Amino acid sequence: MIRSIRVYITEQCNANCPTCFNKQNRSNVNMPFNKFCDICDLFSTNGVQHIKIMGGEPTIHTDFSRMVEYAQQKFQYVHIFTNSINDNITEVNLRENDSIIYNFNFSKCITLSKLLPNSLGNRALEIQISTSTDEEKILPEILRIYKLQPQRVTCVLTLDCTENIFIHKDVLIKKYKRIWDFCEQNSIPLYQDHKIPLCWIYGTQIPIIHDKKSICSIDCAGLIDASGNLKHCNQHPNELVNIYDGENLLPYDIICNYLKLAHNKIEQVALEKICITCVLYGRNCNRGCFTSKEHITKDDILKFSDFPK
Secondary structure (H helix, E strand, O other): OOOEEEEEOEOOOOOOOOOOOOHHHOOOOEOOHHHHHHHHHHHHOOOOOEEEEEOOOHHHOOOHHHHHHHHHHHOOEEEEEEOOOOOHHHHOOOOOOOEEEEEHHHHHHOOOHHHOOOOOOEEEEEEEEOOOOOHHHHHHHHHHHHHHOOOOEEEEEEEOOOOOOOOOHHHHHHHHHHHHHHHHHOOOOEEEOOOOOHHHHOOOOOOOOOOHHHOOOHHHOOEEOOOOEEEEEOOEEEEEEEOEEOOEEOOHHHHHHHHHHHHHHHHHHHHHHOHHHOOOOOOOOOOOOHHHOOOOOHHHHHHHOOOOO
């Protein structure tokens, strides 16, 4: 059983980020409200507790607020991903278990009103670290936003999956560690995202997180785009199947079968490339998407890693 589902309610966006991981695969489709409701019904009745409302930029969908309200009726946790460029995020009312994840590339757009100061739930600043990241420039912005609502704001560090994180490891580690240390020094709650592989952080001063929640597994897979196409996740956007068979949704168990097959293929690629010779793989590794990426080779990982053989 999967525990979360991602849904692109629209593939349109009001920004043009050069490091966007899915802009090459997006259309201009908006998901109809009734189909969104069908998807919520299917997954919630089968025990899925989390829905991640994404895009594109979900707040530009004309039915954005209605979709959030319907999702809240069906799921225990509703997570909204936004760049916060427009003011539409202020239309929602969060519950204690809900959250908004802000794209920190648009930190200047994040004001107190867009943090929903009178609403429950969590606010996360998703900070993507790449070779072009100017960490000294963004640190004051992190602190500014945190001070607006310190009781709810957290930071989530992630890497640019379009880069070869192993070739650029030394640069990225320095930037990652600088931001991590800054958040700790200012008592800003901090998390890792994208399941960073242990072979990338082993031997560094970045904390190694390898509990159950940090391991990429089938229960956190599943993405449905605005056209109803099922994909494994944001990082592996190949279309697996359209979840609609005519006007009816495929059975939940069939959808899970497609996700299992895709997940197993990703695991196999990682194992064949390098992971089969790594003692960190398996229960202890939060391997993630990176080692199976086509632009990352075995030589990259071996040359820039210092993990035990």
